[in-house]
Amino acid sequence: MVGSAIARRLDREDCEILKVPRAEVDLRRQAEVEDWLAANKPDAVVLCAATVGGILANQTRPAEFIYDNTVIETNIIHSAYRVGVQKLLFMGSACIYPRDAEQPMAEEALLTGPLEPTNQWYAIAKIAGIKMCQAYRQQYGCDFISAQPNNLYGPYDNFDLASSHVIPALMVKAHQAKLGKSNGLEIWGTGTPKREFLHVDDLADAAVHLLKIYSDEIQINIGTGEEVTIAELARLIADTVGFEGDVRFDKSKPDGAPRKLLDVRRMKGLDWEAEIALADGLAETYRWYLENVAEV
Ligand code: GFB
Numbered sequence: 001m002v003g004s005a006i007a008r009r010l011d012r013e014d015c016e017i018l019k020v021p022r023a024e025v026d027l028r029r030q031a032e033v034e035d036w037l038a039a040n041k042p043d044a045v046v047l048c049a050a051t052v053g054g055i056l057a058n059q060t061r062p063a064e065f066i067y068d069n070t071v072i073e074t075n076i077i078h079s080a081y082r083v084g085v086q087k088l089l090f091m092g093s094a095c096i097y098p099r100d101a102e103q104p105m106a107e108e109a110l111l112t113g114p115l116e117p118t119n120q121w122y123a124i125a126k127i128a129g130i131k132m133c134q135a136y137r138q139q140y141g142c143d144f145i146s147a148q149p150n151n152l153y154g155p156y157d158n159f160d161l162a163s164s165h166v167i168p169a170l171m172v173k174a175h176q177a178k179l180g181k182s183n184g185l186e187i188w189g190t191g192t193p194k195r196e197f198l199h200v201d202d203l204a205d206a207a208v209h210l211l212k213i214y215s216d217e218i219q220i221n222i223g224t225g226e227e228v229t230i231a232e233l234a235r236l237i238a239d240t241v242g243f244e245g246d247v248r249f250d251k252s253k254p255d256g257a258p259r260k261l262l263d264v265r266r267m268k269g270l271d272w273e274a275e276i277a278l279a280d281g282l283a284e285t286y287r288w289y290l291e292n293v294a295e296v
Pocket of ligand 1: 058093094122150152164187189
């Protein structure tokens with residue numbers, strides 16, 4: 001989802017985009033990454049490849065999340081240094097901040113307290129990536145930067161209920177409930193956690209902006225600055241899909257972090273703000289789902 005959005009956004013820039021399919025280069029294999037970067041010598045690298053998933057996937061597949069992500073970023077960052085990549089943008093995640101960080105969470109909150117247990121494995125890997133960019137900048141003078149988006153959604157999201165994030169999951173469930181294929185809309189947890197959602201096209205625009213103008217150590221937050229409860233989100237999605245029936249809460253499922261609102265003042269100071277309103281982004285994502293994924 002993130003890679004394709006960044007490629008769509010880069011189509012509007014004066015640059016040549018180099019892509020390689022997963023079947024040709026497995027980013028977990030150091031030699032394959034080194035060989036590809038040495039043969040292609042890109043000027044810039046956007047490191048957004050990762051093993052990602054929603055709260056349940058993070059909780060039940062901790063080894064995959066910590067192994068895949070640390071090894072992917074280690075291979076790419078080190079090889080990018082070796083072949084002389086001029087700019088690298090590493091994509092982190094809002095879950096790098098402590099569970100009880102003061103809200104909204106400023107960049108300075110990094111490593112000031114314990115992490116949210118459900119996604120600590122992913123968060124540790126992402127923190128390692130940020131620290132690698134800082135270390136390679138300090139020791140070798142590499143212009144490697146990092147950014148932390150909040151919960152993303154949009155076209156090419158993962159709509160598989162076992163591994164997806166909340167927006168695609170509730171979209172599928174509301175759609176199936178509307179068609180009478182299930183008994184109402186089931187929401188995991190209590191519905192009280194608050195989340196900030198960022199459309200992936202806004203993230204792509206922010207990424208290109210940072211590639212052009214930002215060159216420093218500190219990781220930059222990318223969000224909208226606005227949050228909703230999961231219960232409010234479920235209502236919005238039900239309205240988007242046109243489902244009018246019952247909503248119920250499965251409290252045996254985890255809530256995760258109570259709040260995860262990013263402080264986006266630094267990004268605003270760099271003359272960038274998110275533009276896509278949640279209701280509009282949900283409507284567009286639902287259209288994409290109907291055209292590309294849904295069984296009618
Ligand atoms: O999107 P989500 O899986 O990720 O869940 P996190 C957000 C909230 O939605 C949680 C609730 O409180 C879930 O319990 N939720 C309600 C649901 N119904 C559902 C459902 O059907 N499916 C899902 N998936 N959630 C992830 C991290 O945390 O955020 C990752 O695990 C990553 O590491 C990502 O950082 C951005 O916001 O809880």
